[in-house]
Amino acid sequence: MKTILSIQSHVVYGHVGNSAAVFPMQRMGMNVWPVHTVQFSNHTQYGDWEGDALPGRMIGSLVDGLERRGQLARCDAILSGYLGEPEQADEVLAVVRRVKEANPRAVYLCDPVMGHPGKGCFVKPGIRDRMVAHMPGVADVMTPNHFELEMLTGSTVSTLDEAVAACRALLARGPGIILVKHLALIDKPADRFDMLAVSHDEVWLGSRPLYPFPSQPAGVGDLTSGVFLASLLGGMTLRAAFEHTLSAVDRVLHQTHLCDSRELELIRAQDRIAAPDCHYPALDLSARFYPEG
Numbered sequence: 001m002k003t004i005l006s007i008q009s010h011v012v013y014g015h016v017g018n019s020a021a022v023f024p025m026q027r028m029g030m031n032v033w034p035v036h037t038v039q040f041s042n043h044t045q046y047g048d049w050e051g052d053a054l055p056g057r058m059i060g061s062l063v064d065g066l067e068r069r070g071q072l073a074r075c076d077a078i079l080s081g082y083l084g085e086p087e088q089a090d091e092v093l094a095v096v097r098r099v100k101e102a103n104p105r106a107v108y109l110c111d112p113v114m115g116h117p118g119k120g121c122f123v124k125p126g127i128r129d130r131m132v133a134h135m136p137g138v139a140d141v142m143t144p145n146h147f148e149l150e151m152l153t154g155s156t157v158s159t160l161d162e163a164v165a166a167c168r169a170l171l172a173r174g175p176g177i178i179l180v181k182h183l184a185l186i187d188k189p190a191d192r193f194d195m196l197a198v199s200h201d202e203v204w205l206g207s208r209p210l211y212p213f214p215s216q217p218a219g220v221g222d223l224t225s226g227v228f229l230a231s232l233l234g235g236m237t238l239r240a241a242f243e244h245t246l247s248a249v250d251r252v253l254h255q256t257h258l259c260d261s262r263e264l265e266l267i268r269a270q271d272r273i274a275a276p277d278c279h280y281p282a283l284d285l286s287a288r289f290y291p292e293g
Contacts, residue, residue, distance in 0.1 A: 001029065002029075002030050002076040002230075002233040002234070003030070003031040003074050003075050003076050003077075004025055004030050004033070004079055005077070005095070005099065006025070006033065006035065007059060007078065007080045007081070008079070008080060008081030008083075008111070009036065009038045009039075010034070010036035010038070010040075011040050011041065011042050011049075012051075013042045015223070015266055016219035016222055017081055017219070018034045018081075019219070020220075020226070020266070021079070021222045021223060021226030022034050023267075024226050024227055024230070024248075024252075024270075027274050028231070028234065028273065030233060033066070033075070035054075035059055035062055037053065037059070037081075037083050037085075044122075052084075053085050054088070055087075056085050056087030056088045059092065059095060063095050067098070072099055072102035075099045075103055076103070076105070076106055076107065077107040077109060077229060078096050078109070079225065079226065079229055081222055082113040082222075085127070086124060086126025086127050089127055089131065089134070090130070093135075096108045097138075107141065108138060109140065109141040109142070110135045110142050110143070111143045111144075112143075112148050112151075114147070114148050114151055115147050131151075132151060136152065136170055137173055137174045139175045140176055140177070141176065141178075141179065141228075141232070142170065144170075144178070144180060145180065146182055149170070152166075153166040153169050155169070158185065158186045159186070159187075160205070160285075163180060163183060164203055167196065167198035168198065168289075171198065176200065177197065179196070179242070179245075180195060180197075181221050181225065182194075182195065192208075193207065193208050194207050195208075197239075202238055202286045202290075203288070203290070204238065204242050204284060204286075206242055206283070207246075208246050208250040212257075213256075220264070223249055224245055227244070227248050227273065231245060239284075243280060244276065246280040246282070247280050248274075248276045250276070251273065251277065252264055254269075255268050
């Protein structure tokens with residue numbers, strides 16, 4: 001059984017951050033150790049909430065406890081998401097180093113949560129600066145959305161060619177895989193949701209339906225990153241992990257839409273997270289962008 005240390009936000013009510021990712025990863029057979037960067041009553045799109053950020057030093061302290069139990073060598077992957085304070089980014093980087101010293105095969109997936117197309121940047125400047133400057137050099141996998149891909153690379157992405165070029169520029173800084181979990185190209189149909197997966201020799205483009213919610217549910221990106229990491233740790237190829245993620249996330253959103261729910265229906269859709277009853281095949285664009293391969 002693979003073990004994931006998941007460092008991201010948590011809400012008491014609803015599903016974002018760890019509340020969106022931990023259960024799906026467990027449902028896919030992963031052992032998950034959650035560390036909450038913030039604990040809120042509900043996600044911030046409601047307009048008001050209670051709770052606060054965890055002091056940055058506490059992340060390292062919690063990992064100290066795991067180390068005293070002799071558990072860091074059992075950690076197969078670290079997943080980081082939303083950070084509430086700039087110091088938490090420094091702590092995450094230190095934790096990644098510690099885990100990789102204990103288990104050199106451990107994988108670090110950085111979900112560089114900074115903002116969203118149409119909403120702009122919603123994290124503190126210090127978090128954004130650290131995310132852009134330091135995380136790509138440490139991460140094995142990164143899962144930005146369209147807006148975050150532009151922020152990480154300092155580029156404007158409007159076309160598929162520009163998206164792949166931005167991913168390859170980010171790969172050159174350290175990661176082995178980039179999953180663009182929300183690709184909003186200028187010519188995309190309004191009822192389609194696109195994602196892109198790029199490695200040093202593969203390019204995959206995938207699409208699923210975009211359901212007509214009055215307001216799109218929060219936490220979809222967190223769910224996506226968790227399912228993708230669990231798929232990779234489970235031994236899937238990049239293509240299989242990408243297609244499983246597309247299909248599993250679609251099943252959650254389909255169930256959420258059927259229930260007319262504002263929050264992700266993870267429990268109702270749990271069987272389809274592990275074994276989706278639909279399949280969205282990815283388009284192989286590797287030869288177009290890596291003709292030498």
